[in-house]
Amino acid sequence: MEELKSQDNLTIVPAKSDPAAAILFDPASNPFRMVVDPEMRENLREALLKLIDCHDRELAKYMADGRLRLDSYKEYIELFARSLKECMESREGIGYLMKACGFEVPLEQVNLDPEWRWAEENAPARS
Numbered sequence: 001m002e003e004l005k006s007q008d009n010l011t012i013v014p015a016k017s018d019p020a021a022a023i024l025f026d027p028a029s030n031p032f033r034m035v036v037d038p039e040m041r042e043n044l045r046e047a048l049l050k051l052i053d054c055h056d057r058e059l060a061k062y063m064a065d066g067r068l069r070l071d072s073y074k075e076y077i078e079l080f081a082r083s084l085k086e087c088m089e090s091r092e093g094i095g096y097l098m099k100a101c102g103f104e105v106p107l108e109q110v111n112l113d114p115e116w117r118w119a120e121e122n123a124p125a126r127s
Helices: 019-024 038-064 073-088 091-100
Strands: 005-007 010-012 034-036
Touching: 038 073, 038 091, 073 091
Parallel strands: 010 034
Antiparallel strands: 005 010
């Protein structure tokens, strides 16, 4: 099994769906290498799926109560995406994901605008 993506300081390995693949990676081979372990990725994935289900239920409840009108699936998808975006731009939304992954971070310490710190050789081309 090949790794999905590799950089000097980060390796993403397959999730629980392929636990044998985790054996192929040796984070001890480089003391500066951080490995995103399959369990962490699975916890984040499960938290995101629960969040999606919650937003879907809330939109359905608003429609059933007559508080929200939708003319098309297009409009539903747009509102659904807006709802998720607003949640993920909030300290509470990010805090929920952190807690689901096992981190207790006070909301005032959640960084709403983290910077990408690309290694120069791996940086995306600037336009």
